[in-house]
Amino acid sequence: MSAASQLNATLRQEYPAVARMLSPLGQRAAFPRGIPFQAAQAKKAQINATIGQLTDARGQSMPLPSMAGLIPGLDRERSFLYSPVAGPTDLRQAWLARQRRIAEAPDARVGLPVAVHGLTHGISATAALFADPETDVIVPAPHWGNYDLLFTMHAGARVVTYPFFRERRFNVEGLADRLAATGGRKAIVVLNFPGNPTGYQPRADEVAGIVDVLCQHTGPSVVVCDDAYQGFAYEPGLAPRSLFWDILERSDPERLVPLKVDGATKELLFFGSRIAFLTHPATGAAEAALESKIKCVIRGTVGAISGPAASMVLQTLQDPGLDEAFAKRREILAGRYRTLKAGLTTLPSSLVPYPFNAAFFAMVGLPPDVDPEAARLLLLEEQSLGVIALAGSHALRIAYCSIGESQIPELVRRLATVG
Numbered sequence: 001m002s003a004a005s006q007l008n009a010t011l012r013q014e015y016p017a018v019a020r021m022l023s024p025l026g027q028r029a030a031f032p033r034g035i036p037f038q039a040a041q042a043k044k045a046q047i048n049a050t051i052g053q054l055t056d057a058r059g060q061s062m063p064l065p066s067m068a069g070l071i072p073g074l075d076r077e078r079s080f081l082y083s084p085v086a087g088p089t090d091l092r093q094a095w096l097a098r099q100r101r102i103a104e105a106p107d108a109r110v111g112l113p114v115a116v117h118g119l120t121h122g123i124s125a126t127a128a129l130f131a132d133p134e135t136d137v138i139v140p141a142p143h144w145g146n147y148d149l150l151f152t153m154h155a156g157a158r159v160v161t162y163p164f165f166r167e168r169r170f171n172v173e174g175l176a177d178r179l180a181a182t183g184g185r186k187a188i189v190v191l192n193f194p195g196n197p198t199g200y201q202p203r204a205d206e207v208a209g210i211v212d213v214l215c216q217h218t219g220p221s222v223v224v225c226d227d228a229y230q231g232f233a234y235e236p237g238l239a240p241r242s243l244f245w246d247i248l249e250r251s252d253p254e255r256l257v258p259l260k261v262d263g264a265t266k267e268l269l270f271f272g273s274r275i276a277f278l279t280h281p282a283t284g285a286a287e288a289a290l291e292s293k294i295k296c297v298i299r300g301t302v303g304a305i306s307g308p309a310a311s312m313v314l315q316t317l318q319d320p321g322l323d324e325a326f327a328k329r330r331e332i333l334a335g336r337y338r339t340l341k342a343g344l345t346t347l348p349s350s351l352v353p354y355p356f357n358a359a360f361f362a363m364v365g366l367p368p369d370v371d372p373e374a375a376r377l378l379l380l381e382e383q384s385l386g387v388i389a390l391a392g393s394h395a396l397r398i399a400y401c402s403i404g405e406s407q408i409p410e411l412v413r414r415l416a417t418v419g
């Protein structure tokens, strides 16, 4: 039996939903017993002549002085030598500990998060393993536009949408209808709360309904919680944690695979880091099997994560002042949020703000006769105001994360000119 067939047999036994959801690529994937595998085995050998990296006689790095001088505060070996393919174990453990603490889920059963090159890569690895032309990828409209590329470019999956809002809250009925319409085909549901471009986090009393719909679905499904903007919420009464944990508690391993994609990008305000994590619910033999497949995809595409960025993230996770420093920055954003929220109430009635309460964004609906792209260009050229046109939603997206609070009244004044 091939290595991949053995992994598939283990998954059929231990986590049937994973086995049912695998794409043809996912079925073939198995981390090869190649250089990283053999080098990891030889790590403690007296003479380790396995890996292609320049080290001294004690296995220590030999960086160029100009580079070594740039990172005196970082761990030199981690920064200059290769990371393991799934990321350094202590970094993965520290990330999981943080996620459990934030979610108040100390005993939740999950595998060790696998480190990936940004959330984009976490979603791309998910698409590689689970999406194919027989898969419906269910996303709300609007959604982060990159989901289209991530699920169609290589995997050729079918992206299907439902309106994000219904009566100014998340359209759980639309999600349920879309799931029902799969008729038992494989489904991948992407949830992105707080969301881009909506800036919306469901209220706490919306959570049970969403989890019910996902957990009652009988066809096999993967639910990807894209938690890029975790922690950025500005109103009382909102869902206090990622829906991943609520879905995990109720999911049936015969039918549903919840996945959590999160990372340093927004959550640690380290946008250039390309450090993120893919967390799955498989433990024991199923974890080893699924992790082998994820590592195969990492090895077969971009390789292990960047050492300096990984070192910075680990040291930051160990900083006792992290939560306080983050809270200060979130408060700055909350100030911009409140000022924008108040400002948008002064817009002409033809410009209709969508509900928003979290993340970095607000959406404003345009009058029916105003083309979003034309409005965007007009604002750029005549008002020197840059915003994003959302053609499908007939709206504009304002990223208030990237402007100062004092600029917001002027932004609103200029925006009003397209009303």
Ligand SMILES: Cc1ncc(COP(=O)(O)O)c(C=O)c1O
Binding pocket: 117, 118, 119, 120, 121, 144, 192, 195, 196, 226, 228, 263, 265, 274, 276
């Ligand atoms: C919803 C959402 N997911 C993922 C990403 C990408 O994250 P990363 O830069 O870590 O790939 C973004 C970036 O804007 C995003 O808005």
